[in-house]
Ligand SMILES: [Ca+2]
Ligand SMILES: [Ca+2]
């Protein structure tokens with residue numbers, strides 16, 4: 001992103017004064033004496049698949065299985081392929097996937113840097129020079145990729161949040177682990193080889209791998225395994241689902257030491273608010289999101305809020321575990337400073353939004369952080385906020401969730417994944433609304449909402465990151481998915 005911005009700036013500055021440039025650099029690209037700059041030159045990734053997979057179609061995907069862009073390529077009879085990417089593209093922890101029939105092998109590419117400028121030549125990157133295991137995509141490179149993806153997952157980060165060096169280091173460790181006889185890493189490698197063999201012999205047309213779930217969850221598709229006689233763990237019993245491989249992956253990946261340290265004093269906070277039909281409120285009753293806000297076609301969802309007056313504020317003199325006085329105003333500004341219809345939320349798959357058009361609107365923000373459990377006050381950063389549905393610049397009336405009261409939230413990373421994710425339903429007055437809270441007494445409702453870190457007898461508290469119901473039974477069962485948002489991390493030595 002940064003490199004892309006630099007390239008754009010460069011284009012802009014050159015477009016302004018480009019006439020003075022030496023003509024021969026861009027001879028074919030002049031227009032009335034003004035230089036027309038070309039776009040950044042492509043990056044070309046070249047590699048080889050196991051020759052048994054010659055003719056495989058190769059492509060690049062992100063760790064979540066989505067396409068990275070770029071071209072696809074059919075490997076030649078030596079297994080050689082090359083993939084071409086726009087020079088502005090940068091990616092960490094991308095996968096090169098080679099597929100032929102039911103066979104699929106992977107290679108984890110630690111880093112694909114964007115071209116530094118439009119003046120750089122087309123750049124070729126040979127996978128063999130990136131890491132020895134990438135010299136040939138096959139069982140070994142697939143196993144390494146699976147282990148590193150799983151290790152990142154166990155650490156609560158997307159592999160793309162790691163530095164290129166951290167990914168390379170993890171690949172070294174994975175390779176060493178799978179070379180240790182009897183280790184869980186070796187078992188994963190054996191299972192991958194067994195699958196590869198089954199895939200080369202099957203009449204099924206697609207591969208056993210669930211590309212969307214390689215980073216965590218069940219890596220193999222049960223419907224594929226059900227049609228084969230595959231024994232993943234060598235116990236002589238057919239495995240009709242992914243469990244044995246997933247368990248071995250968990251065990252092996254836990255042995256990898258990723259250099260991941262969260263930034264200690266800042267945190268990503270993700271607000272996700274659902275707006276649509278068939279929503280339930282905190283009482284499990286049907287929710288009318290338009291009780292106060294007008295359902296106007298051109299409206300969109302906005303976020304606003306600010307630092308809550310119950311926040312612990314530091315005294316002069318280097319205190320920690322509280323908000324510094326000079327952080328109050330910038331934090332207010334980040335949250336919209338109680339200006340309605342100013343800070344947009346997104347439901348188009350950008351700005352941290354997971355899925356475009358699913359009715360879940362997202363606002364991602366980076367806030368000051370300290371761990372309340374180790375702070376003198378025992379309290380975290382406390383904020384008030386509210387959602388509005390309106391046009392940019394519109395006032396409160398007929399756009400806010402409800403008049404008067406606000407939602408309250410204490411910034412605590414409850415599930416230790418380095419992100420605070422708060423999922424709400426638009427207009428839910430039985431949630432973290434501070435006063436005139438509609439939560440039923442049987443569910444702990446008492447008309448107000450007490451901070452979870454300062455409980456009030458007889459009152460429930462809904463003031464933190466919390467689990468949500470994903471299967472419609474009104475019982476919270478899962479932590480909300482942070483989508484594409486990754487934690488703020490830094491090299492571990494910086495954190496010492
Ligand atoms: Ca078995
Ligand atoms: Ca969405």
Ligand SMILES: [Ca+2]
Nearest residue numbers: 415417419420
């Ligand atoms: Ca969290």
Ligand SMILES: [Ca+2]
Nearest residue numbers: 469471475477
């Ligand atoms: Ca549930």
